Amino acid sequence: MPHIIYKKNNILETPSQCEDTVFDFLAKSYNFNNENRIPEYKVALKRDGVECLLTIKSKDDNFMVKADNITRLTPVSLVKDALNDFATITKAEILSSNTASNGEKIDPKKEYLKDINYFVNDFNTDKEIYIEIGFGSGRHLIHQAEKNPDIQFIGLEIHTPSIEQMLKQVEIKGIKNILAVSYDARLFMEFINSNRVGKIFVHFPVPWDKKPHRRIYSNEFINEALRVLKIDGKLELRTDSRKYFDYCTDLLTNLPTGKITIDINKDLEVISKYEDRWRKQGKNIYDVVLTNYANDEDINLNHDFSFDKNINLDKFLKNMDRKAEVNEDYFVHLEDAYVINEKTVLLKLTFGSFNKPLSKYILINETEIRYFQGNPLPTSANIKAHTRIQELLK
Numbered sequence: 001m002p003h004i005i006y007k008k009n010n011i012l013e014t015p016s017q018c019e020d021t022v023f024d025f026l027a028k029s030y031n032f033n034n035e036n037r038i039p040e041y042k043v044a045l046k047r048d049g050v051e052c053l054l055t056i057k058s059k060d061d062n063f064m065v066k067a068d069n070i071t072r073l074t075p076v077s078l079v080k081d082a083l084n085d086f087a088t089i090t091k092a093e094i095l096s097s098n099t100a101s102n103g104e105k106i107d108p109k110k111e112y113l114k115d116i117n118y119f120v121n122d123f124n125t126d127k128e129i130y131i132e133i134g135f136g137s138g139r140h141l142i143h144q145a146e147k148n149p150d151i152q153f154i155g156l157e158i159h160t161p162s163i164e165q166m167l168k169q170v171e172i173k174g175i176k177n178i179l180a181v182s183y184d185a186r187l188f189m190e191f192i193n194s195n196r197v198g199k200i201f202v203h204f205p206v207p208w209d210k211k212p213h214r215r216i217y218s219n220e221f222i223n224e225a226l227r228v229l230k231i232d233g234k235l236e237l238r239t240d241s242r243k244y245f246d247y248c249t250d251l252l253t254n255l256p257t258g259k260i261t262i263d264i265n266k267d268l269e270v271i272s273k274y275e276d277r278w279r280k281q282g283k284n285i286y287d288v289v290l291t292n293y294a295n296d297e298d299i300n301l302n303h304d305f306s307f308d309k310n311i312n313l314d315k316f317l318k319n320m321d322r323k324a325e326v327n328e329d330y331f332v333h334l335e336d337a338y339v340i341n342e343k344t345v346l347l348k349l350t351f352g353s354f355n356k357p358l359s360k361y362i363l364i365n366e367t368e369i370r371y372f373q374g375n376p377l378p379t380s381a382n383i384k385a386h387t388r389i390q391e392l393l394k
């Protein structure tokens, strides 16, 4: 995790700017009547059109600044640049840091590399969508995109050099129908509207034999895949791991409906780097394809997540209950508060469904209350939680 340890100083004047980073405000942890609480600070910044927070904590007699772990900023090169800009503008006397660029830089302006917020707020296409999860070197993704120019492809990958390599090919070949996202595929599907996807390819996922909870396939993932797939849309697993194959067929054959086809050593038009390796070793390759039969209810990506604006901040903070409030199918946990000034507060909270809790900040001042970094996804649990949060803020 990129961070800088530096000698304690006056922290930061805001608003201010250094290079491409605009520092909007500084917030200090509210002590909730605990005079011994060691202050922690949040710094709000904007970079490349994205807002996020840095955390400043005391470390021994010094300060440590790093990216706040709720307001994710990707790729990691952006975090490093923002931290270095922070150190410059605060004239920090650096004691140690790991924010030097390591050459794994993705140009954030790359046309076909999208931030996850793009899929929440702006993604819109009339085209059919195909998704490839963990595209690696991108051989299969690029082959498919060239063969199907009318399909919009979304490539998900968490390995930065692989994304770079794939995007280089996209540029060289002039391919216009791939969007790449650096995001965990297990969490991505919920940003896609229902019944829009023709195919989801999961080719040679990491089997995670020792850490099965990290596998792409799970009941939740399969249900989300079925929701985004159109009728006759397919979720395609290709693997060399017999254990992963058995695990996935077990999950899929426990579904109430659906068609499953299984192949062994089926030839595809393109052989990925991994497949090449396994074939040379004489390993079996298994395909398990799930076909979707039903249309699903559309998720409403446009729910109104605004707040009423009248709040007595002082009273609210004094009475804030920091215990989680658990309801039947959602919860709300007001965790912490950071004071920007007498009239402005940053509230940290976790809420939503139990199996996918969402941590966020709410920025509260007299004229505006809003979710920092944009609204939550309009899942039913988040909508219920939002209604409850509105009541708690009154």
Ligand SMILES: C[S@@+](CC[C@H](N)C(=O)[O-])C[C@H]1O[C@@H](n2cnc3c(N)ncnc32)[C@H](O)[C@@H]1O
Pocket (backbone or CB within 6 Å): 133, 134, 135, 136, 137, 138, 156, 157, 158, 159, 162, 183, 184, 185, 186, 203, 204, 205, 206, 216, 272, 273, 274, 275
């Ligand atoms: C074994 S490689 C296979 C790459 C490619 N599909 C192929 O056949 O050559 C698995 C890839 O999945 C990516 N990956 C692993 N977990 C992921 C996740 N949760 N979301 C997106 N990509 C993931 C890894 O970074 C890696 O590039």
